[in-house]
Amino acid sequence: MRVYIPATGLYTYPDLAIVCDKPRFIDGEFDTLLNPLVIGEVVSPSTEVYDRTEKFEHYQTIPSLKEYLLLSSERMHADLFTRGSDGKWVLCTASHPEEVNRVASIPCRLVLKDLYEKVEFGERSGTRPVIK
Numbered sequence: 001m002r003v004y005i006p007a008t009g010l011y012t013y014p015d016l017a018i019v020c021d022k023p024r025f026i027d028g029e030f031d032t033l034l035n036p037l038v039i040g041e042v043v044s045p046s047t048e049v050y051d052r053t054e055k056f057e058h059y060q061t062i063p064s065l066k067e068y069l070l071l072s073s074e075r076m077h078a079d080l081f082t083r084g085s086d087g088k089w090v091l092c093t094a095s096h097p098e099e100v101n102r103v104a105s106i107p108c109r110l111v112l113k114d115l116y117e118k119v120e121f122g123e124r125s126g127t128r129p130v131i132k
Contacts, residue, residue, distance in 0.1 A: 002032045003039065007061035016040030016069065018106060036062065037105050040069035048072075056081070060089070066105040076116050 003012050004026050011032070018038040026032040039059055041051045051070060059065055060083075068081040068089075080101040081089045094101050097113035 003036055003062075004032045004034055005058050005062055006034070008058045010058045012055065012058070014039045015042045020106065021064070035064040037064055038067045038069065038103060039065060040071065042071045042073050044073045067103055069101070069103070069110075071115060075121060076112055076119075078110065078112055078115065080110075 001013075001017050003014055003017055004010075005012070014036075016039065017033055017036040019033065019035060020037050021035060023030075024034040026034055041047075041055070043051045048070075056068060059068055066083050070079040070081075072078070076095065076097060078094045078101055080092045080094075080103065082092065082104065083089055092101055094110075094112045097111075097116075099112050101110045101112075102108070103110060
């Protein structure tokens with residue numbers, strides 16, 4: 001689903017968007033969300049810098065957004081940014097299969113091995129992961 005960021009005018013298609021309140025849309029078409037609670041992106045070498053910097057800066061202006069999840073497409077790794085009550089973003093990183101990121105706003109536990117359950121990574125650097 002497309003997300004619109006009114007403060008910056010950006011339209012984006014995140015890989016994951018979660019809403020818990022009544023969804024608000026930009027118009028009567030119900031295809032452009034205004035109030036995501038959680039946004040997730042699967043980052044690749046070509047998108048990682050943009051997803052971590054400029055795109056995240058846009059997302060931070062969404063008042064409803066509480067958590068931003070980045071999943072690596074190259075290795076088993078997740079970064080979860082959580083907005084604190086003071087408005088500051090706190091990073092929780094997971095790289096081991098048994099590690100858990102807690103998405104407090106839904107509430108949900110994301111065990112890294114479950115997120116990558118059907119993904120096999122190549123043995124040498126630069127090989128693309130395979131979904132089985």
